[in-house]
Amino acid sequence: MDRGWWWKFGMIVAVTLGTIWFLVPTYYSLVVLDRAERNNIAVLEKRLPAWAPPAKYRLNLGLDLQGGIHMVMRVDTKTALQKRTERRGQQIATYVNDKKLGEVTADTDPERLAARWCSSRTRAR
Numbered sequence: 158m159d160r161g162w163w164w165k166f167g168m169i170v171a172v173t174l175g176t177i178w179f180l181v182p183t184y185y186s187l188v189v190l191d192r193a194e195r196n197n198i199a200v201l202e203k204r205l206p207a208w209a210p211p212a213k214y215r216l217n218l219g220l221d222l223q224g225g226i227h228m229v230m231r232v233d234t235k236t237a238l239q240k241r242t243e244r245r246g247q248q249i250a251t252y253v254n255d256k257k258l259g260e261v262t263a264d265t266d267p268e269r270l271a272a273r274w275c276s277s278r279t280r281a282r
Contacts (some may be wrong), residue, residue, distance in 0.1 A: 181205070182215035 185205055186195050194200045201212040220226040246263035253261040 162234075179210055179214055181209040185209070186215050187218075249274050262270075 182201065182205060186201050189202060189204060190197075198212045201215065205212060243263070250261045250263040253259060
């Protein structure tokens with residue numbers, strides 16, 4: 158009977174126990190301490206048992222894992238539509254120039270376009 162598996166089993170048990178031993182400060186900071194005292198290392202040092210590793214070995218959770226982040230992403234629709242219109246105008250101008258149907262340029266200044274549009278509407282009336 159092969160006894161090599163005892164060595165592997167013993168190594169797995171040793172690594173598991175070592176991992177659990179190193180996670181004791183993390184467990185105490187997340188489960189035993191109040192939420193307001195979680196980041197206070199001095200309070201954690203007092204609460205840890207004597208056999209536990211120092212509090213500096215606890216896992217530091219980021220804001221996302223602590224539940225302290227809230228992000229709302231929105232699209233600036235005015236800018237998005239303006240950029241889309243500019244791209245479409247450039248495509249049309251390029252197409253007309255490539256087909257040699259005339260010389261066309263795309264104007265993307267919204268204030269100037271609005272002023273030109275308003276002045277043309279007043280002349281049409």
